[in-house]
Amino acid sequence: MLAPSLKRRSVVHPVQGETPQTLARILDDEVNLAVWQRQLPVHINDFGQLLLSLNVPLAESLVVELPSDDAEPNLHGLAAGFSDLHGYEGFIADVSWLVSAFACLLGVQRIGLRLRALDKAMCPRFHVDHVPVRLITTYSGIGSQWLREGVMDRRQLGKPEAEPVEDSLIEQVACGDVALFKGEKWHGNEGFGLIHRSPQLASGERRLILTLDWLG
Secondary structure (H helix, E strand, O other), rough: HHHHHHHHHHOOOOEEEHHHHHHHHHHOOOOOEEOHHHOHHHHHHHHHHHHHHHOOOOOEEEEEEEEOOOOOOOOOOOOOOOOOOOHHHHHHHHHHHHHHHHHHHHHEOOOOOEEEEOOOOOOOOOOOOOOOOEEEEEEOOOOOOOOOOOOOOOOHHHHHOOOOOOOHHEEEEOOOOOEEEEEEOOOOOOOOOOEEOOOOOOOOOOEEEEEEEEEO
């Protein structure tokens, strides 16, 4: 019984690439992280920076029902309080594309969307998500941190003293990159959910983060 488990543990790994097709690799059994390394368009980057510079709270959640006729998802009202900022329309178009791509990749029609402006680490301890898969992208500020398999004993998750402190052991998703984190509830990935955490933020530092969850 041990042999398959050990073999599985030895091959689980992240995949990173410069095209959106990289995200499809999350469907591979041995992949628990897929990152599309992209450069945000200038107008979307500007929007994120302008929004954070206002230093106002932002915590919005939507359940997006995907239409069956390939129409664009309805994101009406998302970040509407910032619709006068330069780059807003491009930002909404980008989120819409990500929602559609996420739904198409997984073959689902209900997506949970969260958009937040954070001034502190939301999940400061290394952990795994108890979801099938989660999309995370940071539109402004620093990205999420993650660990390669074997860097931390999974039995010690939640214990600060067991977490690695060497910078060389801690990986980070770049701002603008789109990451799919495979969780514990993905069939066949039990015990191999990607270990990750929110980055610590300096005083006055903020980040604009979007997450998408598979709701069925």
